[in-house]
Amino acid sequence: MAMVMICDVFTLLRTGSRGDFSPCLPSWSCLLSSMNSRSLSVVAAVCLCFAQSPTTTLRGKLVESGAGQPAIETAGRKLVALDGDPQTLAVLGDARLAAADLELLGQFKTPTRFAVGPFYTSKSVFVHKDGKKYTISYWCPTCSIRSYTPGRCVCCQEETHLDLEEVH
Numbered sequence: 785m786a787m788v789m790i791c792d793v794f795t796l797l798r799t800g801s802r803g804d805f806s807p808c809l810p811s812w813s814c815l816l817s818s819m820n821s822r823s824l825s826v827v828a829a830v831c832l833c834f835a836q837s838p839t840t841t842l843r844g845k846l847v848e849s850g851a852g853q854p855a856i857e858t859a860g861r862k863l864v865a866l867d868g869d870p871q872t873l874a875v876l877g878d879a880r881l882a883a884a885d886l887e888l889l890g891q892f893k894t895p896t897r898f899a900v901g902p903f904y905t906s907k908s909v910f911v912h913k914d915g916k917k918y919t920i921s922y923w924c925p926t927c928s929i930r931s932y933t934p935g936r937c938v939c940c941q942e943e944t945h946l947d948l949e950e951v952h
């Protein structure tokens with residue numbers, strides 16, 4: 785039964801609901817590594833990811849809406865408060881991204897509140913700079929370890945560097 789479900793997921797991944805599935809690759813490798821112990825719950829999570837209603841794009845400048853809460857100021861100077869899971873909020877709270885031109889994927893909960901897509905099942909936060917689009921990750925040059933939330937390297941405990949990678 786579990787194998788059948790996993791095969792279904794692979795079929796879903798190949799066909800992809802967004803056309804280009806490559807932005808999901810980092811979370812997919814995490815998912816593979818945890819598949820042995822928690823295969824059923826992970827498969828269920830992936831199914832939920834694909835069962836969600838279509839994502840919406842929100843674009844604008846990353847600002848604070850007060851009390852450290854992240855928000856997007858749109859081109860029309862409208863302020864949209866941002867919700868997300870702790871990992872997403874950690875990225876949005878990174879001071880190095882303050883005032884960045886962000887593209888976020890998720891859903892409007894109200895006209896002034898936007899829930900950014902799940903951190904582990906989709907790439908939902910992109911930076912636009914000089915006409916190019918970048919993914920956000922964090923890099924430890926000492927250990928050559930990449931992570932996806934800001935903070936210290938899991939290995940050497942040095943602060944990781946913000947690493948923007950161009951989306952081609």
Ligand SMILES: [Zn+2]
Pocket residue numbers: 924925926927928929937938939940941942
């Ligand atoms: Zn390190």
